[in-house]
Amino acid sequence: MNIMIVDDEYSIRTHLVAMLRGMVGLRVMEAVNGEDALQQMERSLPNIVLTDIRMPVMDGMELIRQCRMRYPDVWFIVLSNFAEFELAQKALEYGARKYLLKATITKDSVVEEINRAILLLDKSMEKEAKFEPNEILMVQNSLFYERLNGHIHNTELLRRAERLSVSVYMEAFHTPSKFAIMEIERFVDWTGNKYRGRADLAVYALINVVREIIKRWNKGNELFHLGDNRFVVLDLGESDDDRHALKIEDISAITKQYLGLEASFLINCDFSDMDDFFQKVLESRQQLVHFFYEKNACIVNTKHVPAPVADLDLYSFFQSVEGIGNERLQVAALPGLIEAYFELLRHLCRPSVSVKGDLKTLIQFIEKSGFAVPASLKSDIDQLLAFRLTDFKLVFTEWLGELDWNSRHRKEISKALTFIHDRYATKVSLEDVCAHVNLSRSHLSKLFKEQHGISVMEYMESYRLKQARLLLRTTKHPISEIIDRVGVTDVFYFSKLYKKHFGINPSKDR
Structure with a gap:
């Protein structure tokens, strides 16, 4: 369990570190203000943060506010003075779980509060980790969406993936690979006719069929729902353009055979790591305009498409x-x-x-x-x-x-x-x-x-x-x-x- 102490006063930080010394399985980190804390969180995310309220550069209130959006599962404990009681109350509204008064703080009170936080975090992790297969797919795609839209960073994505036993984020993205964007034709009509408008059931049906195909290539491959009728097909470890294209043709044929669906694909989207993957997925959205200009069930090679022309007589x-x-x-x-x-x-x-x-x-x-x-x-x-x-x-x-x-x-x-x-x-x-x-x-x-x-x-x-x-x-x-x-x-x-x-x-x- 990682704990971070954030305070601009060196004496207070060292005093709190001494109080926590001897607790089994606890790794203590230190930060001098909120900005320093956020920078360290990019590299290693703490489970628990003890933070002062008043600090230069970035205070504890702003640190809690930003973490509420980026790292919502971090457990915050606020350190305050008597004169800062109203601020401490405000910190609880922002998402802090507890406040401790600096004037009356003791080793026993700090250790008791840390143990309480660890116990509740462990129970929360145990509860959230028990998912059915379809629930795992939902959580997996939720994490994909959160990271794609910049709501969380890689550190938090990996932490949640480990806690929730979502393996794709921990095992994939380590070698140069490819992905394709899949757009289902007339998806709304199909959902209405076969699933009475239940888009969630239609999405899971499609994902399960396509996952069975792509996991033959690499067991780490996954299909992410990009939204509406679009999906991201992972082709991990693939570097050959022609071989990738043949795999996509296989998906197209089987999807039509078993689900009665036709699809268009944007293929040969290369990426080198996790950051590159999410950036390329965002960029690929701009190229999906090419589907509009092609016939139904087309395959568009991202390496062969020109940039759109806007200004022209x-x-x-x-x-x-x-x-x-x-x-x-x-x-x-x-x-x-x-x-x-x-x-x-x-x-x-x-x-x-x-x-x-x-x-x-x-x-x-x-x-x-x-x-x-x-x-x-x-x-x-x-x-x-x-x-x-x-x-x-x-x-x-x-x-x-x-x-x-x-x-x-x-x-x-x-x-x-x-x-x-x-x-x-x-x-x-x-x-x-x-x-x-x-x-x-x-x-x-x-x-x-x-x-x-x-x-x-x-x-x-x-x-x-x-x-x-x-x-x-x-x-x-x-x-x-x-x-x-x-x-x-x-x-x-x-x-x-x-x-x-x-x-x-x-x-x-x-």
Whole structure:
């Protein structure tokens, strides 16, 4: 049991130390004021503190107040003079358990009070340590939340973990490792349908399934509930990015198989120790915006995500990327225009709260190109509570349907465009597109050219180049990587096509 004596007078400290000498199992620490005491607590937390009230730098009242938030289990005994009786009473309101008058203090009274404190602390520890498995998970996550939000420090976290037999904090975080953030899709719906809205039961069901998986990798692995539908998956001792990604894919598959849930993951979050772990978890929250811009059940590698772009004249930027002016567009160009704009938003990955404003810019662009956007579409955008960017995109897709675009341009052409937009980054041939829409090569080529004025492969080439221009202007990826991402294999051929299409070399355009 650790005890700390806090007093600015050396003679009083040594006198109290002498009184406590001989008590078995007691380790005595000394501090000259409240600030000194707090600094020592960062390294070694006492169970009991005897503190004076009036001290320079930081007095006993402020010490108790700060410890009430940071170390609430520390047992405080206040030392006071007769003239400080009201302050001593106030200290009891702050959380002190007892006050002793300096004028009448004796060795017997100090030892009696210390023994009483030890007895009550031991009983409290014994009572709190008896938890069922699910209660252990609750306590484990409570400690995680307290430390993550800065309510306690490592010393107090480890002390409570030891007292409550929560092993993960005592055994983990000693070697470089990884973690992933797991976000469950439609978690509220699942909780309501299967657990009648009991979020606690839903969380425990998920935690128990995932823990069974991750403990196969390392018995010290744990799953922490970050809040709402998000969880932190520990992958202790892992240093290989690809192996970590395969493990996460395993979690995704089993979670879907046994719970009927789909999840998105932010993976390859590295950390070296406990402080680094909690700091990286806090930082990772800023990167979760990328989920909004991806498809459901996506896996995002934290090492490959660019920083969000906030300040940008989106109208001018989109106009320059597309390489078009304010001239009136043909109705056949609308789907490609809308697709390109949503792809731009995905690459920019601005804060999701800005999306509705960004979509008003798209509407402005469409209207200046000669099309009337109905008030109902604008209202739908304003009122939509979107889970993904694709939820907004669906509103525009439905509007295109109302324009009767599909019937006038054949369902097969619509399917061909969707296929190209989804697969442009891979090796796609005209035969692949024909097979997808179930038309012969000659028939598809004729229909496509009638509607777009160019061939299928010319359209695909143009779309690839636009995506390359987008990457050039929104990322720092080398050109060799960009051409690979858009499905072009030769850098010299790419440069030639790019200059022909946009009238400028890729490197100068960047």
